[in-house]
Amino acid sequence: MSFPDRVIQVLLTDQDRIAVEHGPRTVTRGELLAMIGKVAAGLRAAGLGPGSGVAMELGVSPESLAAYLAGYASGCRVLGVRPGLSRAQQRHLIDGGVEQVLTDEAVAKLLRGPAEPVDVRARPQDVARLIHTSGSTGRPKGCAQTYAAMSAHWSWGGAWGPATADLAARMDRYLLFGTLASAVVQDFAALCLLHGGTAVIPELGEGPLFPDVIERLRISASIMNVPRLYQMLTALSEKPVDTESLRALVVSGSPLAPHRLAETAERLGPVVFQSYGQTETGNLALLTPADIAAGVLDAVGRPQSGVEIDIRDGEIFARSPYQMTGYWRDPDQTAEVLVDGWVRTRDLGHFDDAGFLHLSGRTRDVIIVDALPVYAGPIEQVLASLPDVDQAYVVGTPDDRRGEAVHAFVVPRDGRVPDRAVLSAAVRDALGESSVPQTIEFVPEAPMAPSGKPDKRALLVLYPRP
Incomplete structure (x- = not known):
């Protein structure tokens, strides 16, 4: 039938x-x-x-x-x-x-x-x-x-x-x-x-x-x-x-x-x-x-x-x-x-x-938040488009409450100090609540992998998440 x-x-x-x-x-x-x-x-x-x-x-x-x-x-x-x-x-x-x-x-x-x-x-x-x-x-x-x-x-x-x-x-x-x-x-x-x-x-x-x-x-x-x-x-x-x-x-x-x-x-x-x-x-x-x-x-x-x-x-x-x-x-x-x-x-x-x-x-650069896929790339793009941000890198870590949690590492532009609330609001408006980073860490630079690309996982070693 x-x-x-x-x-x-x-x-x-x-x-x-x-x-x-x-x-x-x-x-x-x-x-x-x-x-x-x-x-x-x-x-x-x-x-x-x-x-x-x-x-x-x-x-x-x-x-x-x-x-x-x-x-x-x-x-x-x-x-x-x-x-x-x-x-x-x-x-x-x-x-x-x-x-x-x-x-x-x-x-x-x-x-x-x-x-x-x-x-x-x-x-x-x-x-x-x-x-x-x-x-x-x-x-x-x-x-x-x-x-x-x-x-x-x-x-x-x-x-x-x-x-x-x-x-x-x-x-x-x-x-x-x-x-x-x-x-x-x-x-x-x-x-x-x-x-x-x-x-x-x-x-x-x-x-x-x-x-x-x-x-x-x-x-x-x-x-x-x-x-x-x-x-x-x-x-x-x-x-x-x-x-x-x-x-x-x-x-x-x-x-x-x-x-x-x-x-x-x-x-x-x-x-x-x-x-x-x-x-x-x-x-x-x-x-x-x-x-x-x-x-x-x-x-x-x-x-x-x-x-x-x-x-x-x-x-x-x-x-x-x-x-x-x-x-x-x-x-x-x-x-x-x-x-x-x-x-x-x-x-x-x-x-x-x-x-x-x-x-x-x-194989995908994806974070599973509350059983829903959240992609790191779009979050990075939103953050990097803001005036006080030079670079942005997003990773996920295990989280008992939500499965995985989104964390962002931001390299400020020209020594400015971005407002975390403004960054979160920009992500929320563009991508929805599940994409908002749980933490936003300001870092001077991103470590590089042997390939010459930014090593986002190394950021977690340098700046462990709670």
Whole structure:
């Protein structure tokens, strides 16, 4: 069954079953289906359909989930605008072939219209969604997935491998939070709905989300990046919380140290999955609770069903039926990453004799902050463009709170003393909050490597970061 027909068909059955829970409010499958029909009817009335570009500037709510599904049912090219982007980045996204922007207010207006049956109009060859990630120029790049790719997707598609089927079976009450602009958030919401579970949206503003939300809302499954996991482990050590309802905790976004993975499994039980993938590829490998129980702690799992991985000179190349077809309107970048149908991940790794994939580093000058890629080059360019700055060098270091932290080394111009607040504001305005350096160190010069190029890593030796 093609995408998104499978989701619609599930919602058509047992329509009194709770599909979404938002605070004290519950939304049944039938009610969610009715919302999808209303938004889709509004899109048709606006002349939007197969091949049309629709941007979603939405929070996390049942209505937002319905809007995304309506966009897919209408055959549109759907892109989510995630929070934290600068205005320039937002404009870049919206200017990329978008014919309508749906805000929470616009969706609410569409939901006041008449209910109509959902008419799935998606065409396999059309682009279903653009999932954006920051590129090496600091401008978001849209990874295009077709409706055909989504029909074969590891989560949305029907051919679940054993690891995915086991994970789906644990999705009775899936914690839906963050932003639906994230492919990961969308994909696990799909896994929940297709399993027959309930997507549980927490009411925010009640203090830290984790770990209390697991006990309070009886959560059975959640996704989490590594820094958030570290924060939760610290909180659990200070104040025990009942996590007995939790059956699946999927950790992704950056490498998880083996001793912390063992600590997590010991504290939470056989519920931990570790996921590896990229925006360009989707999920590539999954480490399961059974793997962890068997003592596999330093790998990211075995390849997902339908995924091929080839190690070329230490670099990971991947191919799957649900990978991107390319970067939207960026043939040059596409040609660099797509090589004869394979995605060049620019991650380094190897397989062991048991078929587990191990990561050993990255070929890219990228810093993973809160599970999102932040590129050093654009930050350096922004800083070096300011009047009081002669040179700027940016590096990343491990950080328990955010995965990695951004640090900048600045060589002042003509003996001036730049204002750190001005430097931070310039980066924030140009690239967004996640790119703002945690520290800015003023240095007289940058050491040189034997190649004659500035040695940024040597700066960390001369000026260690906290």
